[in-house]
Amino acid sequence: MLIVDKDLCVGCEVCVDNCAFGAITVIDGLAVVGDACTLCGACVDSCEVEALHIEGGEKSVQADLDSWSGVWVYCEFRAGLLAPVSLELLGIGRKLADARGVKLSAVLIGSDTGESAAKLIAHGADIVYRADNAALKYFTDETYGAVLTKLIQEHKPEVVLAGATAIGRSFIPGVANTLGAGLTADCTQLDIRADDGALLQTRPAFGGNIMATIVCPHSRPQMSTVRPNVMKALDTDASRSGELIDVDLEPAMLQAKVQVLESVISEHDDVNIQESDILVGGGRGLESEKGFDLIRELAKSLNGSVAASRAAVDSKWIGYPHQVGQTGKTVAPKLYIACGISGAIQHVAGMQSAETIVAINRDAEAPIFNVADFGIVGDLFEVLPKLISTIEGRQK
Ligand SMILES: Cc1cc2nc3c(=O)[nH]c(=O)nc-3n(C[C@H](O)[C@H](O)[C@H](O)COP(=O)(O)OP(=O)(O)OC[C@H]3O[C@@H](n4cnc5c(N)ncnc54)[C@H](O)[C@@H]3O)c2cc1C
Known part of the structure; x- marks a missing residue:
C-alpha cells in the first residue's frame, strides 16, 4: 500500500x-x-521530501552481491545447429565482459553438439560449459x-543473457524464479554501469511508446532475454582460444515429466523473414489481400521475401510469420x-536495424520517413508497378 506522510508532503505535484x-x-x-496505483514505486523514488513509501514493499538486498562475477550467455542449440541469436549475444556479452574486466562464458546444452563449442569460442567466448547428453536432445523446461x-548456482555469474526465442522465453523465467533473480525480457540494448556493475537493460515499455532502462540492483544474477537480430555477432576468429568444460550431469537433472516423442521442423509459410537479406514490407496502404500481389512481385524481382505490418496481418491479408515489429519478428536485412x-513505433522497433530502409507512402508526413534512408512520396499502386518494371528491365 502506498502511504502519504501528511507531515512531510508539501503538495509539490512531482509525484503526480x-x-x-x-x-x-x-x-x-x-x-x-487513487485506485489506479500499481505500487510501481516511481513516485516514491521521485519524492524529494520522502513523503511517500510503500508499506510492506521494502526491498531486500542480497548479502553477497560482490561474490557474483562473469558474463554468461545461454547459447541455444537445436536440430543440430546453434541459433544465430547465440552468436549475437556473444557479441554484446564480449563488450559487457570487457567493460567489467571479467570472462565471457557460453552455456551449451544439447546432444551431439559437435564443433559448436569451438564456434562459440571463435565468436568471443572465453569458457564454454558444455552439457552434451542424449537425454538433452530435445528441449524441455525441466x-x-x-x-x-x-551451473549458475555453482559458478555465480553476475550477468546471464539468453535469446528471446520460443525456447528462451519458455525456460529462462523459471530459472530466474528458482534463483530469486530479476529478469528483463525482450531487451533491445544492454550496457554496464561502471561503478556498481548494474546491467542497464533497455526495452520498449507501455506498448512501445517509451524505452525503459531497467536495473536489478538488489539481486544477482542479472538476467535478460534479447530478441534475435538486435545485437551484432562478432566476426569469426578461428585463432581465439578458450576453455571447454564438460558439465557433470546428475541423473536427477535429466529427468522430465514431459516426454518429447518427435520434433518436426515447421515448413509453413515458405520463409523465415529473419534470414532474408531483402524484405519488402506491406501495410494497410495495400488495401486488400490482392494488394500483396504487388509486394510479392517486387520481392520476387529482388530475390527477397515478403514482410508485413500488424495491420495487414490482422486484416488477414498475409500470415503472422510475416509480421515485423514488437509483437512480430525483429529483422535486420540489408534492404527493407x-x-x-x-x-508506428511498434513496427519500427522490428525493422530499424535494417542497413538501408526505403519507404513508399503517399503521406509525406508519415513517420516511416523519419527512419528511412530513401523515401518516395506517392501512390504505391502507381510507384510499385514502375519500380518492378524498371528492376526487371535491368535484369534482362
Ligand atoms: C502493443 C502493440 C503491439 C504492436 N505490435 C505491432 C507489430 O509487431 N508490428 C506492427 O506493424 N504493428 C504493431 N502494432 C500496431 C501499430 O501500432 C500500428 O497500428 C501498425 O503498425 C499500423 O500498420 P500500418 O502502418 O500498415 O497501417 P497504418 O498506420 O494505417 O498506415 C498505413 C499507411 O499507408 C499509407 N497509404 C495508404 N494508402 C496508400 C497508397 N495508396 N500509397 C501509398 N501509401 C498509402 C498511409 O499514408 C499510411 O501511412 C502494435 C500495437 C500495439 C498497441
Whole structure:
C-alpha cells in the first residue's frame, strides 16, 4: 500500500508528474492516492521530501552481491545447429565482459553438439560449459532449466543473457524464479554501469511508446532475454582460444515429466523473414489481400521475401510469420522496403536495424520517413508497378 506522510508532503505535484498511471492527485496541498496505483514505486523514488513509501514493499538486498562475477550467455542449440541469436549475444556479452574486466562464458546444452563449442569460442567466448547428453536432445523446461540453474548456482555469474526465442522465453523465467533473480525480457540494448556493475537493460515499455532502462540492483544474477537480430555477432576468429568444460550431469537433472516423442521442423509459410537479406514490407496502404500481389512481385524481382505490418496481418491479408515489429519478428536485412506502412513505433522497433530502409507512402508526413534512408512520396499502386518494371528491365 502506498502511504502519504501528511507531515512531510508539501503538495509539490512531482509525484503526480511521475505517475504513469494517473493515480495521484493533489487535493488541498496533499497527495492523494487513487485506485489506479500499481505500487510501481516511481513516485516514491521521485519524492524529494520522502513523503511517500510503500508499506510492506521494502526491498531486500542480497548479502553477497560482490561474490557474483562473469558474463554468461545461454547459447541455444537445436536440430543440430546453434541459433544465430547465440552468436549475437556473444557479441554484446564480449563488450559487457570487457567493460567489467571479467570472462565471457557460453552455456551449451544439447546432444551431439559437435564443433559448436569451438564456434562459440571463435565468436568471443572465453569458457564454454558444455552439457552434451542424449537425454538433452530435445528441449524441455525441466532438463534445460535444471542444468542451467545448477551451473549458475555453482559458478555465480553476475550477468546471464539468453535469446528471446520460443525456447528462451519458455525456460529462462523459471530459472530466474528458482534463483530469486530479476529478469528483463525482450531487451533491445544492454550496457554496464561502471561503478556498481548494474546491467542497464533497455526495452520498449507501455506498448512501445517509451524505452525503459531497467536495473536489478538488489539481486544477482542479472538476467535478460534479447530478441534475435538486435545485437551484432562478432566476426569469426578461428585463432581465439578458450576453455571447454564438460558439465557433470546428475541423473536427477535429466529427468522430465514431459516426454518429447518427435520434433518436426515447421515448413509453413515458405520463409523465415529473419534470414532474408531483402524484405519488402506491406501495410494497410495495400488495401486488400490482392494488394500483396504487388509486394510479392517486387520481392520476387529482388530475390527477397515478403514482410508485413500488424495491420495487414490482422486484416488477414498475409500470415503472422510475416509480421515485423514488437509483437512480430525483429529483422535486420540489408534492404527493407516499406510500402504503405505508416511507421508506428511498434513496427519500427522490428525493422530499424535494417542497413538501408526505403519507404513508399503517399503521406509525406508519415513517420516511416523519419527512419528511412530513401523515401518516395506517392501512390504505391502507381510507384510499385514502375519500380518492378524498371528492376526487371535491368535484369534482362
Ligand atoms: C502493443 C502493440 C503491439 C504492436 N505490435 C505491432 C507489430 O509487431 N508490428 C506492427 O506493424 N504493428 C504493431 N502494432 C500496431 C501499430 O501500432 C500500428 O497500428 C501498425 O503498425 C499500423 O500498420 P500500418 O502502418 O500498415 O497501417 P497504418 O498506420 O494505417 O498506415 C498505413 C499507411 O499507408 C499509407 N497509404 C495508404 N494508402 C496508400 C497508397 N495508396 N500509397 C501509398 N501509401 C498509402 C498511409 O499514408 C499510411 O501511412 C502494435 C500495437 C500495439 C498497441
